[in-house]
Amino acid sequence: MPLRIAAAAELATLLVLFANLATVHWPPVSSAIGPLHGCAYLFVIVLAVRETRSTGTRLAALIPGIGGLLVLRRLAAERRHGRAT
Known part of the structure; x- marks a missing residue:
């Protein structure tokens, strides 16, 4: 559950940052x-x-x-x- 929340927050905040950059670019938002x-x-x-011992899964987490x-x-x-994690 915490991973699901963090993943959603990561994507949502990135979208907000890109939207701000593409439109008004307000420094307080950034x-x-x-x-x-x-x-x-x-x-x-x-x-x-x-959560896992899989190297591939751990490396996937590094993609912003x-x-x-x-x-x-x-x-x-x-x-x-x-598979065992």
Whole structure:
């Protein structure tokens, strides 16, 4: 559950940052959302490392923005196929 929340926050904050950059580029938005995105990104990495021993899944967490979603997908596939994490 925490990984799912962190993955959603990572993607949502990245989308807000890109939308701000593409439109009005208000510095206060970047100042507020940037650190939130960074924290969500780090949470995804830490939670992925704690959740699995798979190197591929851990490396997927390093992809900014969608890494958390990729990790969730890989973990679901590992569980479906009965692989040990």
